[in-house]
Amino acid sequence: MILHCCKYQGAGNDFVILDNRKGDVLLTDAQVNRLCDRRFGIGADGLMLLGAPACEGMDFSMRYFNADGPEGTMCGNGGRCLVAFAAHLGLKKFEFTAIDGYHRAEILEYGETKCIVRLKMRDLKPENGRNPVERLSDGCFLNTGSPHFVGFVDDVSAYDVDTNGKRLRYDNRFEGGTNVNFVEAVKQDREDAPRGLKVRTYERGVEAETWACGTGVTASSIAAYAYGIQTYDTDKNGRIYFNVQTLGDRLSVDFLTPSDGCFEDIHLTGPAAKVFETEIDIDSLFL
Numbered sequence: 668m669i670l671h672c673c674k675y676q677g678a679g680n681d682f683v684i685l686d687n688r689k690g691d692v693l694l695t696d697a698q699v700n701r702l703c704d705r706r707f708g709i710g711a712d713g714l715m716l717l718g719a720p721a722c723e724g725m726d727f728s729m730r731y732f733n734a735d736g737p738e739g740t741m742c743g744n745g746g747r748c749l750v751a752f753a754a755h756l757g758l759k760k761f762e763f764t765a766i767d768g769y770h771r772a773e774i775l776e777y778g779e780t781k782c783i784v785r786l787k788m789r790d791l792k793p794e795n796g797r798n799p800v801e802r803l804s805d806g807c808f809l810n811t812g813s814p815h816f817v818g819f820v821d822d823v824s825a826y827d828v829d830t831n832g833k834r835l836r837y838d839n840r841f842e843g844g845t846n847v848n849f850v851e852a853v854k855q856d857r858e859d860a861p862r863g864l865k866v867r868t869y870e871r872g873v874e875a876e877t878w879a880c881g882t883g884v885t886a887s888s889i890a891a892y893a894y895g896i897q898t899y900d901t902d903k904n905g906r907i908y909f910n911v912q913t914l915g916d917r918l919s920v921d922f923l924t925p926s927d928g929c930f931e932d933i934h935l936t937g938p939a940a941k942v943f944e945t946e947i948d949i950d951s952l953f954l
Contacts, residue, residue: 668948668949668950669946669947669948669949670685670702670946671686671944672684672709672945673752673943673944674711674941674943674945675748675749675939675941675942676915676939676940677747677784677916677937677938677940678744678878678879678915678916678937678938679878679879679916680742680744680748680878680879681711681712682711682713682742682744682748682749683703683711683713683714684714684716684748684749684752685715685716685717687717687730688717688719690718690719694732695736698949698952699733699734700734702947702952703735708947708952709945709947712877713731713733714734715731715742715749716729717753717756721764722764724762725762726753726761726762727758727763729763729765729766730765730766731765731766734872735873739813740812740813741765741766741811741813742812742881743812744880744937744939745881746770747881747935747937748784750784750786752941754777755779761774765812766812767789767812767813770789771786772784772785772786780941781940782938782939782940783939785936786935786936787934788812788885788934788935789811789933790929790930790932791809791889791931792928792929792930793927793929798928799930800893803816803840805818806818807890807893808841811885811886811933812885813846813882813883814841814843814844814845815845815882815883815886816841816845816847816848817848817850817886818848818850819849819850819891819894819896820849820850822851823849823851823867828867828869828876829869829875832849832876833874835847835869836869836871844871846868846870846871846882847868848867848883848886848887849866849867849868850865850866850890851865851866852891853865853898853912862898862910863909863910863911864884864887864888864891864910864911865912865913866880866883866884866887866913867913867914868880876914878913879915879916879918881918884911884913884920885933887911888909888911888920889920889922891909892909901924906922908921909921916937916938918935919935919936920935920936921936922934
């Protein structure tokens with residue numbers, strides 16, 4: 668089977684993307700895993716299918732698959748890359764459904780290879796009387812479309828993300844496992860270094876540190892606000908803005924000032940770039 672594939676990256680978080688609006692792309696877990704393999708396939712942190720709209724009023728649908736094969740939860744950088752892919756296909760509106768529900772996006776800057784995309788994430792609200800940011804002895808846990816542990820450290824650049832991420836990813840407190848983020852609060856010490864957060868993420872499904880994680884950056888920003896870490900800016904309407912530095916690039920997260928424990932109108936903004944496109948015989952990858 669010949670597949671027409673595109674590769675995109677958002678802050679170094681990279682994805683294989685296929686246009687599946689006709690519904691004729693059916694991949695097994697093993698095929699997804701091989702396409703994402705960096706030695707035997709194209710190489711990526713995950714794979715996405717842009718599908719036909721799942722309901723009236725939507726422009727397309729999103730399915731995300733982890734690099735190890737199974738369908739995964741929401742991917743923020745993936746969502747931004749899928750919107751750039753849709754724009755490069757000629758779509759003008761970007762309202763879509765993913766596994767965690769409704770999303771919309773806008774292209775702030777359009778380029779033939781690189782776009783700046785602002786993506787609305789899911790709202791976080793109390794459920795069954797529980798705060799959406801669950802405080803733990805060593806950090807906190809929240810779900811921003813994917814489950815995330817967030818821990819605060821003094822020097823994230825020197826932190827052993829692989830060892831500690833692997834340990835927490837399988838912690839029995841998190842049913843089904845979790846993504847793991849380590850966060851350093853950065854105060855503005857010079858004009859060209861804006862205050863904000865530095866975030867490194869160990870991703871489940873990849874089972875390694877990735878260069879960025881959109882839902883992780885979102886979770887880290889919300890957790891920092893909930894913990895009173897004041898490395899953010901506000902506008903006259905009370906909207907909160909976090910600048911976030913990842914290994915791959917700078918991203919930003921903004922949301923309304925929380926009320927009644929709700930975090931609403933959350934947006935993730937950053938670059939999404941086309942790396943290349945190709946055709947590949949999926950069967951040849953297993954010879």
